[in-house]
Amino acid sequence: MAVAVQLTHVTKAFDTTLAVNDVSLKIERGEFFFLLGPSGCGKSTFLRIVAGFYKPDTGELKFDDTIVNNVPPHQRNTGMVFQNYALWPHMSVAENIAYGLTLRKLGKSERDEKITSALEMVQMVDYRDRAVNTLSGGQQQRIALARALVIEPSVLLLDEPISNLDAALRQQMRDEIKQIHDRTNITMFYVTHDQVDALSMADRMAIMQDGVIIQVGTPREVYQFPKNTFVASFVGETNFISGKVQNASNGSATIETSVGTLHSETVYHNLSDGTPVQCSIRPEALIVNSENDDNHAENTITAKITAVNYLGRIEEYQLVAADVPLKAVHYNPGIETKKPGDTVQLAIAAEAIIPLPD
Secondary structure, X not given: OOOOEEEEEXXXXXXXXXXXXXXXXXXXXOOEEEEEOOOOOOXXXXXXXXXXXXXXXXXXXXXXXXXOOOOOXXXXXXXXXXXXXXXXXXXXXXXXXXXXXXHOOOOHHHHHHXXXXXXXXXXXXXXOOOXXXXXXXXXXXXXXXXXXXXXXXXXXXXXXXXXXOOHHHHHHHHHHHHHXXXXXXXXXXXXXXXXXXXXXXXXXXXXXXXXXXXXXXXXXXXXXXXXXXXXXHHOXXXXXXXEEEEEEEOOEEEEEEOOEEEEEOOOOOXXXXXXXXXXXXXXXXXXXXXXXXXXXXXXXXXXXXXXXXXXXXXXXXXXXXXXXXXXXXXXXXXXXXXXXXXXXXXXXXXXXXXXXXX
């Protein structure tokens, strides 16, 4: 049965390094929760605290209403999928999956039934008797997932489980893991540095930096309303234009910048007049028009295209406006209409400009 996972003021240090710094967080029962952050930010330490491999120096970890700080890993009923799969190469697929069931002293018929069910879940029934070392990376990842699921864990912990796969397989595994969650309703806690994994799969996500949780929310909330410049730049791509608030009231602001005056209707920080800010503008929010196009956008910037990258379904424009480098994305470009050296007008909706404290 799925459980809620709650950490209250949890700290974990290694020598003088605070890997997890006074973190409080609740993962709801049955939730697919992501912890996202750069390498070295403390997210794997966080995961290992939940698994029981590390004990918190201070604070409290609960599964539902039970404190589990001193409960060893094998008594927490957690399943774990590692980045490197951690399969036993000398065993068959079935033997790998059966390992946790054998430790729980299940009878052979019950083991066989659960192994079949787990293999069906990851679409690998025909590989039951294969040697693990004959499988591809994607197939091994499915077996690692089946091994974690077969014990019917209260919490499934995933440590960057698809980072070793190629792009096509990653997308396939994202879809399959999400479907498995939807079918089983297990509490899943997934650690990654890959924003696409988090944005495409999470119910909610937390952003971690230097051992501290910076922001928690749904993917849409975090992407559209980042708490600070770190979150804005780490979750997706963004452009930053430096400026100073000239007038702010009722969720809107006028900002003076080197590319001209910008008007924002997405102000959710407490900004007073004269406050230095970084205006975060996503590449897809920059609409590239010809120099003489008549447009009625709330904000326009004159820019010069420095490079064009054709990527099939999208075309990326590298631009510069008053020495500020920018990136714009144009979808379904068809015939190329813009080229390096062109001067263009960038139209930006006021809702797409997010002023963040500098």
